[in-house]
Amino acid sequence: MDGILNEKAALAARLLAGDRVALARAMSLVEAEAPAARALLEAIRPHLGRAVVVGFTGPPGAGKSTLVNGFIAEMRVRGKAVGVAAVDPSSPVSGGAILGDRIRMAEHTLDKGVFIRSLASRGHLGGLSASAARVADLMDAAGYDVVLLETVGAGQSEVEMAELADVRVVVCAPGLGDDVQAMKAGILEIADILVVNKSDLPLAQRTQQQLQAMLGLRAPSDWTVPVLATNGIDRIGVPALADAVERKAALRSSGGARDGLSGRTRRLLAQSLARLVEKRLMSDRSPEVAAIINSLQTGETSLQNACAQTLELLRERSQT
Ligand SMILES: Nc1nc2c(ncn2[C@@H]2O[C@H](COP(=O)(O)OP(=O)(O)O)[C@@H](O)[C@H]2O)c(=O)[nH]1
Numbered sequence: 001m002d003g004i005l006n007e008k009a010a011l012a013a014r015l016l017a018g019d020r021v022a023l024a025r026a027m028s029l030v031e032a033e034a035p036a037a038r039a040l041l042e043a044i045r046p047h048l049g050r051a052v053v054v055g056f057t058g059p060p061g062a063g064k065s066t067l068v069n070g071f072i073a074e075m076r077v078r079g080k081a082v083g084v085a086a087v088d089p090s091s092p093v094s095g096g097a098i099l100g101d102r103i104r105m106a107e108h109t110l111d112k113g114v115f116i117r118s119l120a121s122r123g124h125l126g127g128l129s130a131s132a133a134r135v136a137d138l139m140d141a142a143g144y145d146v147v148l149l150e151t152v153g154a155g156q157s158e159v160e161m162a163e164l165a166d167v168r169v170v171v172c173a174p175g176l177g178d179d180v181q182a183m184k185a186g187i188l189e190i191a192d193i194l195v196v197n198k199s200d201l202p203l204a205q206r207t208q209q210q211l212q213a214m215l216g217l218r219a220p221s222d223w224t225v226p227v228l229a230t231n232g233i234d235r236i237g238v239p240a241l242a243d244a245v246e247r248k249a250a251l252r253s254s255g256g257a258r259d260g261l262s263g264r265t266r267r268l269l270a271q272s273l274a275r276l277v278e279k280r281l282m283s284d285r286s287p288e289v290a291a292i293i294n295s296l297q298t299g300e301t302s303l304q305n306a307c308a309q310t311l312e313l314l315r316e317r318s319q320t
């Protein structure tokens with residue numbers, strides 16, 4: 001037992017010292033939801049909050065991976081160590097897009113100041129953002145100055161991912177239609193920085209103007225969302241993007257609801273809580289629980305009410 005405890009403490013210590021092997025090992029534990037992961041995540045918590053977590057989101061094909069690759073290079077020029085987690089919920093099994101991302105970022109694989117991790121999609125709710133949150137925390141603990149989260153998808157997954165980041169970059173490609181429709185559906189609201197990538201394409205300027213006009217409808221706040229143009233391949237506009245990210249990150253100390261660390265901690269708590277409730281309920285063979293299940297089954301009680309009753313019951317149990 002002592003041996004195991006020491007091993008865990010040693011892993012946390014090596015991780016905090018920036019050991020890449022320890023970081024990779026910790027990520028495997030955390031992604032597998034191994035029992036040792038919980039203690040590790042607890043041990044690192046007081047050391048978190050140094051990294052700036054930057055989320056890159058937007059429709060597939062917009063050029064996120066290409067841009068992230070250029071962004072890594074720019075951050076390296078600025079002397080920052082960079083961690084990257086690439087997430088692609090749209091390829092649950094094949095991992096094809098993830099493989100593509102890895103190839104695109106291959107130029108950085110020999111650089112010890114860069115750590116790239118692909119996250120496999122998980123089926124259950126909050127699973128993907130939960131593992132992204134944990135991986136970001138581990139990179140933060142290991143001393144990476146900047147952590148980039150690349151995510152694709154629409155709607156809820158983007159909003160969930162957004163809460164994990166300190167700075168949210170929404171990337172789109174020139175042209176109207178689906179992209180802008182998707183943005184209306186919620187991406188636009190979460191953006192701290194908007195990027196029209198593929199600035200070499202004809203419609204780029206027009207799209208930039210359209211997005212600028214859509215932003216004009218937003219309520220004024222202390223941060224004005226810039227609409228930038230980039231060319232991910234030639235890396236034009238990437239330094240300006242890096243400047244905007246750094247300006248936004250500098251405001252982060254003001255804290256509040258959009259602070260990425262508190263978003264990641266909230267996600268950790270929510271997932272642990274869900275697990276706890278599930279475990280308790282599945283093993284509870286009491287007549288009270290059976291009664292709730294029965295009235296749900298017969299349609300007497302709504303699912304919402306059944307949830308509320310179950311929570312109340314579990315709360316009473318935990319007090320005795
Ligand atoms: N013309 C042009 N193509 C780009 C640019 N950036 C990326 N691409 C291409 O767009 C395609 C999708 O890029 P990728 O980075 O995989 O997009 P993601 O799905 O958003 O990660 C690839 O073929 C890239 O080479 C750009 O600035 N201009």
Ligand SMILES: [Mg+2]
Nearest residue numbers: 064065101150
């Ligand atoms: Mg990609």
